[in-house]
Amino acid sequence: MQKLVEGIHHFQQDIFSKKQQLFENLADGQQPLALFITCSDSRINPNLLTQTEPGELFILRNAGNIIPPYGAVDGGEAATIEYAVSALGVKDIIICGHSRCGAMGGLLDETQTREMPAVRSWLSHAESTRRIIGANYQHMTDPNARLTATVEENVLVQLEHLRTHPAVSVALARREVNLHGWVYKFETGQVFGYDPTSGQFLPVEAAKAEPALVGGHVI
Numbered sequence: 001m002q003k004l005v006e007g008i009h010h011f012q013q014d015i016f017s018k019k020q021q022l023f024e025n026l027a028d029g030q031q032p033l034a035l036f037i038t039c040s041d042s043r044i045n046p047n048l049l050t051q052t053e054p055g056e057l058f059i060l061r062n063a064g065n066i067i068p069p070y071g072a073v074d075g076g077e078a079a080t081i082e083y084a085v086s087a088l089g090v091k092d093i094i095i096c097g098h099s100r101c102g103a104m105g106g107l108l109d110e111t112q113t114r115e116m117p118a119v120r121s122w123l124s125h126a127e128s129t130r131r132i133i134g135a136n137y138q139h140m141t142d143p144n145a146r147l148t149a150t151v152e153e154n155v156l157v158q159l160e161h162l163r164t165h166p167a168v169s170v171a172l173a174r175r176e177v178n179l180h181g182w183v184y185k186f187e188t189g190q191v192f193g194y195d196p197t198s199g200q201f202l203p204v205e206a207a208k209a210e211p212a213l214v215g216g217h218v219i
Contacts, residue, residue: 022053032058034092035084037158039065043186044098058084064103064154065095068125070164078165085167085177093168095158096182096191097151104150108133125161129154148183152201155181156194180207 016023036046037060046052046059060080067077084090097104106112106123107130113120132153133146140146159181162168171177181194183201193207194200201207 019053022055026055030055030058030088032056032084032088032090034058034094035060035081035090036094036096037061037065037067037162038094038096038184039063039098039101039103041098041101044096044184046096049184049191058088058090060084063119063122064101064107064126065097065158066103066122066125066154067095067158067161067165069161070166072125081162081165082167085165085171090177092178092180093162094180094182095155095162096184097155098183099148099151099185099187101147101151104129104147104154107154108147108150126154126157128160129157132157152183152194155183159194 033052033056036050036057038044038046040061040063046057047054050057058080060077062077067081068075070078081093084093103119103123104126106116106119107126110120113123129150133150137146137149140149159179162179163172168177168179172179181201182204183192184190185192191204192201193204195202195207197208
């Protein structure tokens with residue numbers, strides 16, 4: 001706790017003063033560039049990763065960067081997405097998974113969540129991910145490779161769930177928002193983006209995001 005308090009003092013004395021005008025301008029409202037959906041994992045820092053300032057990212061975090069399908073849960077995810085799209089008019093939505101994700105590890109090995117019923121219930125919104133891995137990755141015996149595949153597949157599953165949210169589906173139909181699937185490898189600093197043309201996760205600068213096409217499947 002002492003480290004946190006000392007950090008606040010450092011922020012107030014050394015950081016805030018240098019960016020005071022920025023914070024004063026933010027008092028008038030926010031116009032974030034993107035909705036950034038990622039895991040609660042303490043090793044992930046969206047602003048550090050993207051080198052963004054306060055006011056530039058609207059951030060949604062939870063265990064496993066999971067987005068329940070619309071109507072499945074009366075919770076904060078749906079409200080945050082709706083507000084970001086309908087009120088703030090974000091132009092990009094990013095779902096960012098990450099390496100060595102504990103939530104995805106628990107999805108693969110249910111014994112890890114035996115004494116955590118709330119976690120187990122939450123991970124049910126990634127059931128499609130678990131089944132995809134079971135059906136399509138039986139050949140993958142290396143546990144690290146299997147976990148990486150799970151993280152990637154989960155990003156794609158959650159993007160599909162995201163499309164069920166009315167505010168998102170309307171914005172996609174109007175070509176007002178782009179969806180992006182990312183995976184951050186925190187131990188190397190690499191970020192990979194899903195490229196709909198190749199169907200692969202590529203270095204993020206090479207991955208192309210496209211607006212949705214009516215009747216099409218675009219990420």
